[in-house]
Amino acid sequence: MKHKKDKPSVFYRIFKSYMRFFHDKIYYTKTYKINPEEIPADGTPTLIVSNHQNCLNDPLGVLFTFRDRKPHFITRADVFALHPIANKFLRSIGLLPAFRLEHEGESALGKNEETFKMTEQELLNGCTIMMYPESGHQDKRWLGNFSLGYVKLAFEAAELGDFKTDIVLLPSCNHYSDYFGIQNEFMVKFGKPIHLKDFYELYKTKPRTAQRQANALARQQIENLMLNITDLENYEAIDFLRDSYRMEYAKNHNLSTTDLPSKLLVDKAFYSNLEDAKKSDSAAINKIYNKVIQLRDGLKEARIDEQCLQDKPSLFPNLLGLLVSVILFPIWIISLWPAGIQYCLPKLFGKSLDNMFQGTFLYALNILFFIPIFYILNLILVGIYINWWIALIYVLLLPLISLFAWYYRKYSLRFITNIRYGLYKNSDKIKNLSTLRQTIHEQLNNILK
Numbered sequence: 271m272k273h274k275k276d277k278p279s280v281f282y283r284i285f286k287s288y289m290r291f292f293h294d295k296i297y298y299t300k301t302y303k304i305n306p307e308e309i310p311a312d313g314t315p316t317l318i319v320s321n322h323q324n325c326l327n328d329p330l331g332v333l334f335t336f337r338d339r340k341p342h343f344i345t346r347a348d349v350f351a352l353h354p355i356a357n358k359f360l361r362s363i364g365l366l367p368a369f370r371l372e373h374e375g376e377s378a379l380g381k382n383e384e385t386f387k388m389t390e391q392e393l394l395n396g397c398t399i400m401m402y403p404e405s406g407h408q409d410k411r412w413l414g415n416f417s418l419g420y421v422k423l424a425f426e427a428a429e430l431g432d433f434k435t436d437i438v439l440l441p442s443c444n445h446y447s448d449y450f451g452i453q454n455e456f457m458v459k460f461g462k463p464i465h466l467k468d469f470y471e472l473y474k475t476k477p478r479t480a481q482r483q484a485n486a487l488a489r490q491q492i493e494n495l496m497l498n499i500t501d502l503e504n505y506e507a508i509d510f511l512r513d514s515y516r517m518e519y520a521k522n523h524n525l526s527t528t529d530l531p532s533k534l535l536v537d538k539a540f541y542s543n544l545e546d547a548k549k550s551d552s553a554a555i556n557k558i559y560n561k562v563i564q565l566r567d568g569l570k571e572a573r574i575d576e577q578c579l580q581d582k583p584s585l586f587p588n589l590l591g592l593l594v595s596v597i598l599f600p601i602w603i604i605s606l607w608p609a610g611i612q613y614c615l616p617k618l619f620g621k622s623l624d625n626m627f628q629g630t631f632l633y634a635l636n637i638l639f640f641i642p643i644f645y646i647l648n649l650i651l652v653g654i655y656i657n658w659w660i661a662l663i664y665v666l667l668l669p670l671i672s673l674f675a676w677y678y679r680k681y682s683l684r685f686i687t688n689i690r691y692g693l694y695k696n697s698d699k700i701k702n703l704s705t706l707r708q709t710i711h712e713q714l715n716n717i718l719k
Contacts, residue, residue: 289330289637290334315435318399319441320332325626327629331444342398344365345366405417405419412498418485424484425473441491464484507566522715543718561706569703588689649661
């Protein structure tokens with residue numbers, strides 16, 4: 271059966287290109303699309319299912335994987351209630367609300383029927399839909415429990431089409447070098463398509479069994495694609511070790527850490543090795559975890575970071591770097607208009623919400639409001655009082671000026687932290703922290719073979 275392709279409008283294409291530029295070039299330093307060849311051809315009824323760890327940023331990463339396709343995303347309904355403008359924006363880029371019992375209450379669940387019925391028809395028409403079975407974003411690198419709502423919807427769509435259409439489930443995962451701030455790295459990784467036609471006969475007699483089996487396959491793939499730290503009791507220690515010990519672990523096991531995808535593979539191997547070691551000697555691993563927390567807290571108290579203990583930075587080059595920062599300080603002050611407002615105001619908006627909304631507010635408010643308003647305002651003011659050509663060049667350079675403001679702050683803080691380490695590296699506190707780090711790494715080297 272041939273399906274129609276969901277052709278986006280010209281306005282949607284232009285707006286998406288504008289969004290993609292600031293997403294791929296400004297918000298992130300680099301984005302990765304892994305296994306895009308697994309994505310079914312446009313016009314194939316496809317339901318993408320994924321882990322959910324960073325609110326709006328998760329669907330945006332998938333959205334920008336496609337050039338001409340306009341996927342639809344079913345996501346938590348509470349983000350649509352933030353503001354009427356947010357509601358319109360989210361719907362314009364293909365997001366649809368899903369109401370949840372534990373968040374919106376039983377009375378709101380009836381609203382899902384309209385969303386799901388429309389989604390089922392869209393699937394039959396050959397559209398691409400994306401859903402998050404965890405029914406909410408996590409605040410850690412782990413996979414929560416799956417609701418069966420997405421497979422129920424997929425099978426009901428197949429039933430609506432008299433089981434003549436093959437609905438495809440496509441597992442995927444999102445992974446971030448860091449959840450917060452800008453100029454981090456992001457990747458979306460796709461798994462193997464799961465063809466629901468293989469379950470149609472089972473579904474006709476045992477629908478719940480068919481749903482559970484399809485869900486189990488999808489969840490297993492997503493778990494294999496991502497970093498799933500299930501030891502939540504020791505999560506903080508394990509997460510700290512990912513950065514602290516990654517290079518050494520990779521070197522010991524002949525693994526690469528050249529980019530974010532390879533770092534993910536190292537982190538997965540490292541955590542799996544840790545879990546195996548914990549089964550053999552949980553007391554030894556727990557002692558290491560306790561030392562890691564001691565190291566983390568000690569670094570905070572000393573106002574340095576783990577990178578100082580790793581790199582052992584010299585004092586003079588950082589004093590020179592700080593001097594350059596002082597010289598460039600007036601330029602940085604100038605660059606804060608409007609970059610400082612664009613970064614700080616969204617953080618104020620999201621202060622009352624959980625941390626995982628920070629990226630959503632930072633990106634969405636800039637795309638919808640701050641960039642259009644401030645860029646047009648600068649164009650007009652500089653054009654009127656100086657020159658229109660200079661104004662145009664200045665506005666075109668504003669993204670780069672914003673990046674200068676960000677990196678100036680980042681490197682200035684780095685110089686100050688390194689100088690603090692250089693001044694106090696011979697103190698008992700720093701020496702003890704360095705010895706503690708070395709002890710942790712030596713114990714891990716002996717255990718993780």
